[in-house]
C-alpha cells in the first residue's frame with residue numbers, strides 16, 4: 468500500500484516522498500536485492516525518481532536518474548552524510564576509512580590522501596605492478612572451465628600486496644593477510660550483524676585486528692625507509708600547509724583503500740572479460756590495439772592510446788556498476804527534486820540500475836562500447852548519467868589508479884590468451900552484495916603463440 472515518508476512543512480511547497488514501503492524493517496529488501504532492475508523500473512513507473520521503502524531495516528529513499536544523483540552527491544547544503552550510512556554496513560571493519568568521514572574532517576583527510584595519487588606516484592605504482600601481472604598471468608592454466616572471477620580476484624589481491632603494501636611476504640604470511648582481508652570484506656554483507664563465533668561478522672572483527680596488527684608492525688619501517696608503494700605514500704603524504712596522517716590514520720586508510728580497490732577492480736575486469744568473450748570481434752579489436760603497441764608491458768605514456776580498452780571499461784562499468792548503490796544519511800531536513808526528505812533517513816543513489824534507464828541511455832541493455840566514442844559520447848547527456856565512480860566530495864580517489872590497473876592487466880592478458888564462452892551463454896549475476904557472477908564466469912582459455 469502506498470504511503471508518504473513524512474509530511475512536508477506547511478507552506479514549503481515541497482511534495483511528500485511516496486512509496487510502497489512494505490512491512491517495517493524487512494520491507495522490499497529481498498526483492499530489491501534479487502531483482503534490482505525490475506524493482507527499479509516498477510518504482511520509477513509508479514512513483515517517479517524519488518520514492519521510499521523499508522530496506523535492510525531502514526527507511527530508505529531511493530533516487531533514480533542523474534538529476535537526483537547530482538543533488539545527493541554534490542550535497543550543496545551538506546544534508547547528506549556518508550559516515551552514518553556506510554558505517555551501518557562496514558563500520559566495524561573499515562572504521563575511519565576516508566569514505567566514512569564527513570565534511571571538514573573528510574576534506575582534511577582527502578587533501579592529504581591526494582598526495583598519494585599524484586601523477587608521479589601513479590607512474591611508480593604502474594611500474595611496480597607490471598612484473599607481478601606477468602607472473603600471475605603466466606601461472607594461469609588454459610583449458611575449459613577456467614573461472615575468470617576467481618583468478619582475477621587472486622591476481623588483484625596479489626597485486627595489492629606489492630603495490631599497496633610494498634612489503635615482501637612469504638606465501639604463508641601473504642595468505643594470512645589476504646585471508647583476513649577477505650573476511651573483513653565479507654563481513655559487510657553478513658546477515659547476522661553481531662559477533663557470533665564462527666559467523667561472518669565475528670570473523671570480520673577478528674580480521675580487522677589482524678590487519679591492524681600487520682600495518683602497525685610495519686609502520687615504523689615504512690615511515691623510516693619510504694618507498695614507491697601506497698603504504699609508504701600515505702606515511703609520507705603532506706599537504707602544502709604541512710598536514711600529515713597520524714599512525715592511526717595510515718592504518719585506517721590502508722585497510723580501507725585495500726578494500727576499495729580490490730573488489731571494484733575485480734568486478735570491472737570480470738565484466739569486461741564476460742563481454743569480450745561474448746563479442747569476439749571486440750576482443751580481437753582490443754588485441755590488435757595491444758599488439759600494435761609492440762610492447763609486452765604497458766607503460767604510463769601508453770595509457771591514453773588504449774582507446775579500445777578505455778571504451779570497453781566504461782561500458783563494462785556502465786552495465787555493471789561495481790559499487791551498485793551509494794548510501795547517505797540525512798543529517799537535516801532537505802529536498803530532493805522538490806520532495807521533502809526529513810533528517811534521519813537513508814538515501815540511496817542506485818548506480819547499478821541508474822545506468823540501465825532507457826530515459827538516459829539508448830538501448831541500455833546492449834553492450835555497445837562505441838557509445839563512449841568521441842563521435843557519440845552518450846554519457847554527455849548528463850554529468851551524472853555515467854556514475855560508477857560516484858561524484859562530489861567522495862568521488863573515487865582511485866579512479867585513475869583503477870584505469871591504469873585495468874589497462875595494464877588486460878593488455879598483458881590479451882597478448883597471452885584468447886577466451887570464449889559457448890554461444891548463448893549468459894552469466895548468472897548475483898546482485899545481493901557487490902555484483903559478481905554466481906558461476907565464477909567459466910570460459911575456455913587458450914594460450915596464444917606470441918606475447919607481443
Ligand code: HEM
Pocket residue numbers: 549565566567577723724727728729731732735784788789790793794854855856857858860861862863864865866868869
Ligand atoms: C573500477 C574500480 C573502482 C570503482 C568502480 C570505484 C568506485 C568508487 C565509488 C563509487 C566511490 C564513492 C563512494 C561514495 O560516494 O559513497 C569510491 C570511493 C573511493 N575509492 Fe574507488 N572505485 C574503484 C577503484 C578504486 C581504487 C583502485 C582505489 C584505490 C587505489 C579506490 C579508492 C577509493 C577511495 C579511497 C574512496 C573514498 C573516497 C572518499 O571518500 O573521499 N577506488 N570508489
